[in-house]
Amino acid sequence: MDGSSSGIQEPFDLIRLSLSERVFVKLRGDREMTGILHAYDGHMNLILSDVEETIMIVNEGEQATVNVAKRKMDMLFVRGDGVILVSPPSRT
């Protein structure tokens, strides 16, 4: 497309360029994770390795606090319908 400096033709190209790189993924349910992207498909199903997932737990009430729970996984399949955003963190 004219004016695009990175030569991306369609949004999935952005994902394709991030294969084998560490990506940041935002998911439904106030979850985020970073992992190395091994595979993806048109549903945004993802295969990630060396993953760290962060879950935000919001305590509603008089004191609105946010707790954070982290967990690590070696290899993970992410179902695409839960994906909100994918970003390569190395380019931030």
Next chain:
Amino acid sequence: MDEYPPPPDDALDTQTPPPPPQPRTIHTGSPTDFLKGVVGKKVIVRLNSGVDYRGVLSCLDGYMNIALEATEEHVEGNVTNRYGDAFIRGNNVLYISAAEEI
């Protein structure tokens, strides 16, 4: 007999009222035309969750999957995150708005 007072002179003024103010640009066309015109521009993408993403639109597809550059994430008016590149899955998108004149 009572007569109504004659109407004041300016009520007989037959000048037409001024035309309504025209918008600066008139956008016609299909949503696809809008999406073609907005690529490469700064946009605001609002998600169903209410989170806003402001950035330059790299490209998008028919499912409203979006690729953005230089993205800021706004939650309730505050910038909560910045991404160099961001892919947003189309089912989460509520709208795409042009942040600058097309």
